[in-house]
Amino acid sequence: MSAVAQGALLPTYPETRVTFVSGDGVQLTGADGRRYLDFAAGIAVVGLGHRHPAPLAAAHAQLDRLWHASNLFGTEPVSALAAILSDRFGGAQAFFCNSGTEANEAAIKYARKATGKSGVIALEQSFHGRTTGALAVTGQPAKRAAFEPLFDDVRFVAPNDVDALRAAMSGDVGLVLLEPVLGEGGVIPLDPAFVAAARELDALLALDEVQTGVGRTGTFFAFEQLGVAPDLVTLAKGLANGLPIGCLLVADHALGAFVPGDHGSTFGGNPVSCAAAVAVCETIDEELLAGVRANGARLLAGLASLPHVVEARGRGLLVGAHLDVPAGPVVDAALDAGLVTLTSGANVLRLAPPLVVDAAAVDHALEILTEVLSA
Numbered sequence: 001m002s003a004v005a006q007g008a009l010l011p012t013y014p015e016t017r018v019t020f021v022s023g024d025g026v027q028l029t030g031a032d033g034r035r036y037l038d039f040a041a042g043i044a045v046v047g048l049g050h051r052h053p054a055p056l057a058a059a060h061a062q063l064d065r066l067w068h069a070s071n072l073f074g075t076e077p078v079s080a081l082a083a084i085l086s087d088r089f090g091g092a093q094a095f096f097c098n099s100g101t102e103a104n105e106a107a108i109k110y111a112r113k114a115t116g117k118s119g120v121i122a123l124e125q126s127f128h129g130r131t132t133g134a135l136a137v138t139g140q141p142a143k144r145a146a147f148e149p150l151f152d153d154v155r156f157v158a159p160n161d162v163d164a165l166r167a168a169m170s171g172d173v174g175l176v177l178l179e180p181v182l183g184e185g186g187v188i189p190l191d192p193a194f195v196a197a198a199r200e201l202d203a204l205l206a207l208d209e210v211q212t213g214v215g216r217t218g219t220f221f222a223f224e225q226l227g228v229a230p231d232l233v234t235l236a237k238g239l240a241n242g243l244p245i246g247c248l249l250v251a252d253h254a255l256g257a258f259v260p261g262d263h264g265s266t267f268g269g270n271p272v273s274c275a276a277a278v279a280v281c282e283t284i285d286e287e288l289l290a291g292v293r294a295n296g297a298r299l300l301a302g303l304a305s306l307p308h309v310v311e312a313r314g315r316g317l318l319v320g321a322h323l324d325v326p327a328g329p330v331v332d333a334a335l336d337a338g339l340v341t342l343t344s345g346a347n348v349l350r351l352a353p354p355l356v357v358d359a360a361a362v363d364h365a366l367e368i369l370t371e372v373l374s375a
């Protein structure tokens with residue numbers, strides 16, 4: 001496999017090793033015609049699989065009708081999506097933007113205005129995005145270092161350390177920002193007791209469900225498995241099955257802070273993305289979620305017995321295998337063997353297949369990984 005020329009692209013990503021030209025369900029096809037089994041889903045984005053008929057038809061129909069009107073006017077898809085998400089949440093209002101980063105920026109601004117406080121508690125190894133605000137609350141020093149000073153009213157605590165969480169609290173903290181499963185920092189699920197302790201603090205609780213939301217962990221929102229009611233939730237990756245979208249949901253009990261002029265986005269709430277997202281939300285039913293839980297458990301159990309796997313962990317189909325070797329070369333070897341996977345930190349192999357994956361595809365992926373890890 002030869003490296004793909006990237007001459008005119010800024011090198012913010014490593015050199016790519018394959019160019020994909022089409023996708024179908026859990027399969028991708030490379031420019032050379034080779035087929036791959038997709039256990040990355042575009043970084044937990046293509047939840048219903050490539051070219052799923054429901055969002056495909058909805059996006060096509062909206063493309064033929066109206067592409068853009070701006071948020072100065074209403075469009076049908078944006079209203080429909082807000083209503084569906086409010087219903088799924090149990091009462092909330094939505095702000096739409098174009099990415100997970102922007103959704104977290106909106107959450108940070110919302111919390112500041114609502115509480116009048118600038119302090120934030122976030123987690124070590126967390127990931128919330130690349131803009132200066134979202135980067136400031138991202139607990140990975142290597143990603144921040146070259147761009148400091150960022151806003152510095154942030155206290156990072158270790159995931160699941162309740163004592164450290166309580167010790168970090170003080171009167172100027174207005175926001176506690178948590179990923180239910182740390183998706184980029186090693187696939188670390190939070191304990192319900194830790195999230196409950198965060199809920200007890202006198203601050204807004206925001207859950208970054210950019211990666212865990214929209215069915216990824218086996219419930220529509222991951223927080224449904226944690227027994228807490230958050231004030232703010234951010235969504236993005238899986239929401240429109242690959243079209244750009246981000247969303248901040250503010251729970252009914254936490255409404256009131258934003259007024260016209262406080263925040264906005266030209267492209268946010270794009271009708272085509274929102275139409276696709278409505279179709280995604282309508283497709284994620286209890287049967288699909290049961291499949292996510294069952295196939296996630298199958299994947300986790302299979303991974304646990306593979307060579308070099310120290311621990312397999314995750315929720316639903318967001319699964320990590322902590323290896324006793326670096327994960328990068330394993331991802332490369334898996335790609336050479338026809339399986340697309342991800343890393344999450346230096347030593348964790350991350351698997352996030354489309355939510356529609358079946359048991360046979362899970363077993364096929366495990367066979368490929370067995371070979372790769374035995375080599």
Ligand SMILES: *Cc1c(COP(=O)(O)O)cnc(C)c1O
Pocket residue numbers: 098099100101102104127128129130179183184208209210211212236237
């Ligand atoms: C991917 C991700 C983001 C950033 O989303 P973008 O769409 O890349 O801006 C933020 N938070 C979490 C948890 C993510 O996984």
